[in-house]
Amino acid sequence: MIVRRAVVVAVLGLTTTVALLLGACGSDETQIRIFAASSLQDVLPELLDAYADRLDDRPTFVTQYGGSQALATQIELGAEVDLFLVANLEQMTRIEAAGRVERSTVFAANRLVIVVPDDSPMASVEDLAKPGVRIAIGAPDVPVGALTRAALDGLNPELAAAILANVATEDPNVRVALSRVELGEVDAAFVYRTDLAAAMHVRSIELPAELDVSTNEYVGAVIAEARPGADALLDFLGSDEAQAMLARAGFEAAR
DSSP, rough: OOHHHHHHHHHHHHHHHHHHHHHHHHTTTTTEEEEEEEGGGTTTTHHHHHHHHSSSOOOOEEEEOOOOHHHHHHHHOOOOEEEEEEHHHHHHHHHHHHHHHHEEEEEEEEEEEEEEEEEEOOSSSGGGGSTTTOOEEEETHEEEEEEEEHHTTTTTTHHEEEEETTTTEEEESHHHHHHHHTSSSOOOEEEGGGGGOOOOSEEEEETTOOOTTOOEEEEEEEEEEEEEEEHHHHHTTTSHHHHHHHHHHOOBBOO
């Protein structure tokens, strides 16, 4: 198995550092501090620009992307954040239990796919079970990792076991798993469909249609004692304008 402990430590360290920086920021009331899942990093800047364009007093945004579980831990520990955009309900439940959520709502969904290099001979999920195939998946506590395991549970047990036996690395967020394929470190990875927009020289393989656990819901939460603007920004994410932008980026409507 490929050893990736240094990557995990680096990502968690970055999240911690940024969280501390957020706590040191000034008291500008027009600033909105956001923690967001890694899979939102391509579409969120566009959404924030569209929201800001609606306002006379244009806000500024301090945004940190990372694995949802690492970001949730920072919020549990008291990171000063106004809005949390998380890639699954489990991580939201954690910070709700810690008393840090004022309100939350589901605003989008994302679909799990298999990503392989453009020139890969693989064409189906069955190909992932072949001897010698190296696969990257998310760690068990990462939303994409949990979703991957749920999807594999829906396959024939022997097929699922053979695929899991080929897992070479469990990564701290979906973008790290995707980068493994781009860099040629692995032959395939389980990622969200939206991540393909930022990828180069890769293509996707769809999971079998009968797997009804292949989507993740995205939840937005206004954090307790959030600065003004977080509530309105969360409402904007459910607007027709924001939903159209999310759809263009490959997200699905919330169920």
